[in-house]
Amino acid sequence: MFTGIIETLGTVTDLRKDRGNLHIHIASSISDELKIDQSISHNGACLTVVSLSPGVHTVTAIEETLKRTNLADLAIGDRVNLERCTPVNGRLDGHIVQGHVDQVAQCLSVEPQNGSWVYTFRYKPETNNLTVEKGSVTVNGISLTVVDSLADRFSVAIIPYTYEHTNMQQIKTGDAVNIEFDIIGKYVARILALRS
Structure with missing residues (x-):
């Protein structure tokens, strides 16, 4: 679950198509703090971290996600809103956000x-x-x-x-x-x- 309070901006550094999937590489101030399999909101879409390199994390958007969101329109250099999940004992400063783009x-x-x-x-x-x-x-x-x-x-x-x-x-x-x-x-x- 998220709150809609953006933690930081990331910058798209690379985009790789793999059949119906899109691997999105993002450099951000929080990338080095992330873990593989962690859920992060990217422009409101909850995506799983699949790989890490210094200062960069990678997530994969599948075909269903690409059809329902604006992630297919991303270009290298674009800025992306990032938010990590809300801890159970954290403040709900925004509102209840699932990370499921309608x-x-x-x-x-x-x-x-x-x-x-x-x-x-x-x-x-x-x-x-x-x-x-x-x-x-x-x-x-x-x-x-x-x-x-x-x-x-x-x-x-x-x-x-x-x-x-x-x-x-x-x-x-x-x-x-x-x-x-x-x-x-x-x-x-x-x-x-x-x-x-």
Whole structure:
């Protein structure tokens, strides 16, 4: 389990295709602290560390993960949001995040707001995912509060600290981002759908 509080940024150093899989090599300040078989959130997708070298760790995204996330769009030099799992006795500073990306959303706009930024994203509502104003949503692994919520889109406000310490600063109109909707909201929506 994760909290959506990004620990550090990693940089993609190499990408290797292996049939339907993609091996992603990432240099980061925490790579030397990781262990093989450890679960790490990469742009919100929980991936397993499969190999280590000095200052670099490698994870493998399988075909299902590549279809559901923006990881297939990665290029060498891209920055990736990283978060290690939350310890059982740790603080839940963000919200409950599973590291299971629900879908990719498209950035519709980035609007500077006198020291902050408002990002608007569009997603496919037919998947029965939803957002609520002042509820939680995860964008590229970042726990964020929904500002505006519509049937197929939502907006979030980004403070300078988040902008500077995550890859939000790289996101521009038209870009794809990984979205994980709030787990409690997903269960409620599922229960209501089954009762209909």
